Each structure stands twice: as C-alpha cells, then as structure tokens.
Amino acid sequence: MDWLVRNVTYRPHCHICFTTKGIVQFRFAHPTPHTSEECRKWILLEDYRRQVQNVTEFDDSLLRNFTLVTPHPEVIYTNQNAVWSKFKTIFSTISGLIRYAPVFRDYVFQSMQEFYEDNVLYMEIRARLLPVYELSGERHDVQWSVKTYQEVAEKFVETHPEFIGIKIIYSDDRSKDVTVIAESIRTAMGLRTKFPTVVAGFDLVGHEDTGHSLHYYDKALMIPAKDGVKLPYFFHAGETGEPVGISRGGQWESF
Known part of the structure; x- marks a missing residue:
C-alpha cells in the first residue's frame, strides 16, 4: 500500500475527491473527471499537495485510508461488521488507482x-x-x-x-x-x-x-x-x- 501512496498518487492526472460520506476517492483523467452526487469536486492531487502544509503528514493520512492497521484495533474493530465496513471502504478508495x-x-x-x-x-x-x-x-x-x-x-x-x-x-x-x-x-x-x-x-x-x-x-x-x-x-x-x-x-x- 505504501507503493500506491508514494508512487501511484504522484503520477500525472491523478485526481482526488472527498465524498459527502467522508470517503477518499481517486481517478485518473484529463481533463477533470466527471462529478457526481457523491464526488462533487475533483482536485488534481499535484495541486492539492501544493496547498497542504505538511506533505509527509498528508501522505501518511492517505496510507491510513489504504489499510486496516490501527494502534487500537480492539477499540475500532469491535466485531466483524466493523472490520468489513472499513475493508469495503478501502477497496472503494484504492479502486480508482489500481483500475x-x-x-x-x-x-x-x-x-x-x-x-x-x-x-x-x-x-x-x-x-x-x-x-x-x-x-x-x-x-x-x-x-x-x-x-x-x-x-x-x-x-x-x-x-x-x-x-x-x-x-x-x-x-x-x-x-x-x-x-x-x-x-x-x-x-x-x-x-x-x-x-x-x-x-x-x-x-x-x-x-x-x-x-x-x-x-x-x-x-x-x-x-x-x-x-x-x-x-x-x-x-x-x-x-x-x-x-x-x-x-x-x-x-x-x-x-
């Protein structure tokens, strides 16, 4: 997953969207991807990184969206439903990159x-x-x-x-x-x-x-x-x- 963040998200034409449900989405497109009810605004990731104060922290936050790893899994994942909810969100997040x-x-x-x-x-x-x-x-x-x-x-x-x-x-x-x-x-x-x-x-x-x-x-x-x-x-x-x-x-x- 580190490769996806450090390599793939730095490639040209990679756009990011923060959905109305708070889920991160990605899409490669030129020009900007089509918007939808969930993704109302796509931002070129190259431009977005220029706006953030700490790029390393931002990339680390992306990585947290790509994995189940958490310091306190016993608190976050109290049952299988909680695990699967996060698991499916991860698939949704990385899908636009790997596809x-x-x-x-x-x-x-x-x-x-x-x-x-x-x-x-x-x-x-x-x-x-x-x-x-x-x-x-x-x-x-x-x-x-x-x-x-x-x-x-x-x-x-x-x-x-x-x-x-x-x-x-x-x-x-x-x-x-x-x-x-x-x-x-x-x-x-x-x-x-x-x-x-x-x-x-x-x-x-x-x-x-x-x-x-x-x-x-x-x-x-x-x-x-x-x-x-x-x-x-x-x-x-x-x-x-x-x-x-x-x-x-x-x-x-x-x-």
Whole structure:
C-alpha cells in the first residue's frame, strides 16, 4: 500500500475527491473527471499537495485510508461488521488507482515483486476483474484483464526465472442475486476455456455472515456440470471467529 501512496498518487492526472460520506476517492483523467452526487469536486492531487502544509503528514493520512492497521484495533474493530465496513471502504478508495490501465500493469508486477521478496514463487489470487479504464475513459473487459495478468507474469519470469507463475480465481460477491452470479459463472467458464493456463476456477467473496449461503446459489453452481464444462471451485470460509454463522455453515456446504 505504501507503493500506491508514494508512487501511484504522484503520477500525472491523478485526481482526488472527498465524498459527502467522508470517503477518499481517486481517478485518473484529463481533463477533470466527471462529478457526481457523491464526488462533487475533483482536485488534481499535484495541486492539492501544493496547498497542504505538511506533505509527509498528508501522505501518511492517505496510507491510513489504504489499510486496516490501527494502534487500537480492539477499540475500532469491535466485531466483524466493523472490520468489513472499513475493508469495503478501502477497496472503494484504492479502486480508482489500481483500475487505471497503466497502474494496473505496474500494480500486478509490483505485487509479484513483493511476494517474490517474501519467497513466494507461485500465486493464486481471487480477483473480481472489475473494468480497467484508460485516461480517455475507455474501459477494458475481463478478457483484457486476464490477458494483462498473463503478459505481466511472463515479463516477470524473464527476470525471475525461478518464479513459477500466477493463476486467477475469478470471483464475485456473495451478496448478489443468483441470476447475477449465474452470469459470472458463465463468464468464468468462458475465461477458463480461453485462458486455461491462467484461470484456475471460480469462488464467491465478500462478507460471509451477511452474504448468501452456497445453497442459495446451488442452481447457478451446477451450470458448468450441466453444460459439460469443468470449472473448479475454490470455496473458502474466511471468518470463523464467531461461534455460529454462515461462515461455519459455508465450510460444511463446501464439503
């Protein structure tokens, strides 16, 4: 996350907005991004830094918006709902940075570099593959994103030959309606057919205790089998601290 602040937010055409809900948003655009009800004013970050008295303190404050780290987590995060609220805000904040096409490529490479420095030689990542955009506003589809992961990984291996590679577990949010997830599963099937060495399978992500159970999606999850397509599932239970809840039930459903 430090790289996002010290590198990405210093790039040309990076704009910042403080929403009506107090959430920080970013967008690369030339000229200024379109305003909305939430983002009523975009400011070029280069200009904004000239106005602040202490740039280091400002950058440190940005970093605090990019991470869950806090001096007193037991006070701030009293339950999973509090953690997830902050977690989703972080995703919203950094989304406008990492979904900018030039940054997206560098972000994937930087991620591999940091994992490599931690002695990780193979990566499987869950990714929702949200649209990536250009400075002009042009948006790329999921196939472009998968292809970019593939190309960046190949480039990384050129200078790190012992690195095995990366695979994507295409994912969608378990809060969504079954018809939406059914379409995402069909998308995953198509991606795995076109990129069999890159796309590993499919999973559902998001807050498990407030999201739908796997049973809710049973008909959608059976689509690959009915169509005779092999689509591996990588179901996981990420929150098991509570004595009862969907996350624990999700473990049994996965089995």
